[in-house]
Amino acid sequence: xxxxxxxxxxxxxxxxxxxxxxxxxxxxxxxxxxxxxxxxxxxxxxxxxxxxxxxxxxxxxxxxxxxxxxxxxxxxxxxxxxxxxxxxxxxxxxxxxxxxxxxxxxxxxxxxxxxxxxxxxxxxxxxxxxxxxxxxxxxxxxxxxxxxxxxxxx
Numbered sequence: 001x002x003x004x005x006x007x008x009x010x011x012x013x014x015x016x017x018x019x020x021x022x023x024x025x026x027x028x029x030x031x032x033x034x035x036x037x038x039x040x041x042x043x044x045x046x047x048x049x050x051x052x053x054x055x056x057x058x059x060x061x062x063x064x065x066x067x068x069x070x071x072x073x074x075x076x077x078x079x080x081x082x083x084x085x086x087x088x089x090x091x092x093x094x095x096x097x098x099x100x101x102x103x104x105x106x107x108x109x110x111x112x113x114x115x116x117x118x119x120x121x122x123x124x125x126x127x128x129x130x131x132x133x134x135x136x137x138x139x140x141x142x143x144x145x146x147x148x149x150x151x152x153x154x
Contacts, residue, residue: 023133023134037051093112094117106122
């Protein structure tokens with residue numbers, strides 16, 4: 001489940017403003033699940049798990065989003081863990097990749113549409129029965145440059 005949630009976090013990490021952005025899981029009807037773990041995306045591209053009360057959990061594993069669209073797991077001290085599952089943001093999709101940059105199409109992928117993140121299968125079919133995500137305090141714009149999703153304040 002942690003892997004599922006982190007993919008949507010990469011979407012907001014290309015933030016241009018100084019505020020933190022929260023990402024929440026939603027149910028099949030679009031209702032925000034505040035009781036489930038949410039994530040906070042810092043302006044520097046770091047992504048942290050947040051508890052139900054809004055406290056950032058710095059002791060839990062976090063992620064770093066690079067400018068080329070790669071999402072790399074990091075430990076509590078900020079050390080990159082290149083041997084773990086990584087992701088690539090490209091053409092409004094989040095695709096799992098291995099440590100060498102090879103795309104793993106057999107693993108779950110995600111489609112970025114407006115402020116929602118929708119799981120898709122290997123053929124691009126939307127999987128509405130699987131958990132979806134919504135981004136609060138920000139909006140993702142589709143830009144001309146692939147892999148360069150940026151965020152604007154509403």
